[in-house]
Amino acid sequence: MQLLAEDLGETLDAQAFRAAIAEGRKTWRFLPTLAEIIEAAQPFLAERRDRMRQERERNEAADRRALPAPAYVAPQDTAGTLAETFAKIDANTRELLGQGKAASFAPYAERPHKIEMPAVSDASPALKAMMAEKLGRPA
Structure with a gap:
């Protein structure tokens, strides 16, 4: 059985292999072949595909019903x-x-909601001199 499990490792995952063995025990009299194990796993795989499809459809329906993300505006x-x-x-x-x-x-x-400052300032010469003094630049 270990050799069969290794051979089926790429085809079936562990859950499907366990389900196939559990189902096949009811009918197999001797060591099963790879084809018999894969055949016994088909009902489990079909059920799992159906569950995954239903889950995907539920998620898609929930996404369609979801509200859009709120838009936030800065108070200023x-x-x-x-x-x-x-x-x-x-x-x-x-x-x-x-x-x-x-x-x-x-x-x-x-x-527009946001007011852009003009590119050229209309500050008085005294204000410009004060700012130059604060910044350490010559006026």
Whole structure:
């Protein structure tokens, strides 16, 4: 049996080999051949393939039902969102007070959330001199 197990090592794993031996003991009268062991392992292998397919289908269905990952926005980059929120609050307050609809709009809605500093500074000469002094550079 050890030689048969070594020969079948590439074809069957240990669980399938054990299942084949357990199934074959019921019918084999003598030492089985390699073909008989592989044939006896087929029901176990078919059942395992079915279990793996069902598990894969469950995982795929769970992936389809999963919510998308949350998107986080840094608090310092929410100027546009806050402006739009306050514009909506102002419009709803006017409506509640009976003042009619205001021509409110979100002033930063089309702007990017992150404000980029200009490439050229408009700092005064005194401020530039102070910064040069702090950095140890000549003014």
